Amino acid sequence: MADVTAPGAAGAAGQAHEKMSLGAISWALYEWGRNPYVIICTIYVFAPYLAAQVIGDPVEGQAQIASLNKWAGLAIACFAPFVGAAADRAGRRKIPLGVLTGFMALCIAMLWFVQPGGSALFPEWIWFPLLLIIGMSFPLTEALHNAMLSGATTPRLVPHVSGLGLALGNAASVLILAFTLVFLAFPGNIDWSWIPAAPAFGLDPATFEPQRFVAIMCAAWLLIFTVPMLLWTADTERGMGWVQAAREGVGGVVATLRSIWKDRPDIVRFLIARMLYADGKTAILISGGVYAAGMMGWGFIEMVIYGITLSVIAVFGGFVGAWLDDKVGAKRAIQIEIAMTALSLICMASFRKDTIFWVIKPDMTPVWSFPYFSTIPELAYLAVVSVIAIFITAAYASSRTFLTQISPKAMIGELFGIYALAGTATVWMGPLLVDTLTRWGQRNMPDWALQLGFGSIVVLLIAGFAILWGVKPQPAEK
Numbered sequence: 001m002a003d004v005t006a007p008g009a010a011g012a013a014g015q016a017h018e019k020m021s022l023g024a025i026s027w028a029l030y031e032w033g034r035n036p037y038v039i040i041c042t043i044y045v046f047a048p049y050l051a052a053q054v055i056g057d058p059v060e061g062q063a064q065i066a067s068l069n070k071w072a073g074l075a076i077a078c079f080a081p082f083v084g085a086a087a088d089r090a091g092r093r094k095i096p097l098g099v100l101t102g103f104m105a106l107c108i109a110m111l112w113f114v115q116p117g118g119s120a121l122f123p124e125w126i127w128f129p130l131l132l133i134i135g136m137s138f139p140l141t142e143a144l145h146n147a148m149l150s151g152a153t154t155p156r157l158v159p160h161v162s163g164l165g166l167a168l169g170n171a172a173s174v175l176i177l178a179f180t181l182v183f184l185a186f187p188g189n190i191d192w193s194w195i196p197a198a199p200a201f202g203l204d205p206a207t208f209e210p211q212r213f214v215a216i217m218c219a220a221w222l223l224i225f226t227v228p229m230l231l232w233t234a235d236t237e238r239g240m241g242w243v244q245a246a247r248e249g250v251g252g253v254v255a256t257l258r259s260i261w262k263d264r265p266d267i268v269r270f271l272i273a274r275m276l277y278a279d280g281k282t283a284i285l286i287s288g289g290v291y292a293a294g295m296m297g298w299g300f301i302e303m304v305i306y307g308i309t310l311s312v313i314a315v316f317g318g319f320v321g322a323w324l325d326d327k328v329g330a331k332r333a334i335q336i337e338i339a340m341t342a343l344s345l346i347c348m349a350s351f352r353k354d355t356i357f358w359v360i361k362p363d364m365t366p367v368w369s370f371p372y373f374s375t376i377p378e379l380a381y382l383a384v385v386s387v388i389a390i391f392i393t394a395a396y397a398s399s400r401t402f403l404t405q406i407s408p409k410a411m412i413g414e415l416f417g418i419y420a421l422a423g424t425a426t427v428w429m430g431p432l433l434v435d436t437l438t439r440w441g442q443r444n445m446p447d448w449a450l451q452l453g454f455g456s457i458v459v460l461l462i463a464g465f466a467i468l469w470g471v472k473p474q475p476a477e478k
Helices: 022-044 046-055 058-076 080-090 094-113 124-147 155-185 209-224 227-232 242-263 265-296 300-328 330-348 376-406 409-424 429-444 446-455 458-469
Strands: none
Touching: 022 046, 022 094, 022 124, 022 155, 022 209, 022 227, 022 265, 022 300, 046 058, 046 124, 046 209, 046 265, 058 124, 058 265, 058 429, 058 446, 094 124, 094 209, 094 227, 124 409, 155 209, 155 300, 155 376, 242 265, 242 409, 265 300, 265 330, 265 376, 265 409, 265 429, 265 446, 265 458, 300 330, 300 376, 330 376, 330 446, 330 458, 376 409, 429 446, 429 458
């Protein structure tokens, strides 16, 4: 048994000291391997590069990337819940999860070929189908991986293993971003003695190879840290064949929805609430990097530093979620996390490069000698986004903990499939809001187009919070 004590357990008087098993830690390590793609490619490095250099305009880039995720969301809504249902019937989940992860890693690595103007083999628009495939694959790996959580550890440690996975995902992102900063972004731009003179591996900044190389790093990292989960995390016994399981899964999902609507309506209400607020949080992640780069005028170096800062802070989000779960319960924890995310989002939409809270224009004299993030608006923006980073991470941990608490054990895989649907079936709504209002702003209020598009996400957070308020969970049937 690995000597990793559950965060928050020390405060629970009279409860036994529990330790996470190797299988539980290996389950969490999969997120250490998978989550850096989201942090590095879809938020801080590759997406801003795609918008500014390949698409050529941050505002149009925000609209096009939002449109891409709209279509990915519509596609995944068609089959995400059936993956969990089939997993319940087929039993073993590690083989399909491993195969899907390998395919996703290949597509991530191929983002290396996305460059302005394209090439003879890979046209400029290759980014769209690659990101579409990755966008559909990622939620399916999430559904399979989440379905393994209850079998990976004890009920007491579920929230802590869940939080550990998310915290490790952010910690891994910090390591990769730090490497990117020191060996890819700073060389040739910063004259410090400990910084290499040129980017590592002979990468050429003139063709944006440092920005593109992060995709190869994320793909390799994903493959390496999938191995412990495949080796040591418990899987269930083999059931029926996957073809038969998938066929029966369609009817099973329909029957499950009817059953829980009749017998456990609060599960349905929670899934609807989660559908909305998770869509809002996902939209923030999808658009946040492009928005920050466009609104604050940050380039490659600033975005990497920005990513490191927020990833370090977000590491605490998984533990904040577990702590809130223990102190106030998972439902109330989610409500707090949604409210803090919404308030932070409104503040983010009030900032510009020389303005805070829409109308205040502070003194732009640098407040310190560091060449980056030296103005009051930049530092204030960092402070606000740090809050949102903590509570987005915490909400993801608390949400899946809450589902494990209210779900019958025999249906956990199927419900996590529907849970994945609740996080992806309407994922097109957030991007649709961003796309529509950004384009409306381009035509009617060009100076406010980015803020209008990004700020519209708050509607989904408010709606999810309101529905969650009425959820009155019953204890799960074991």
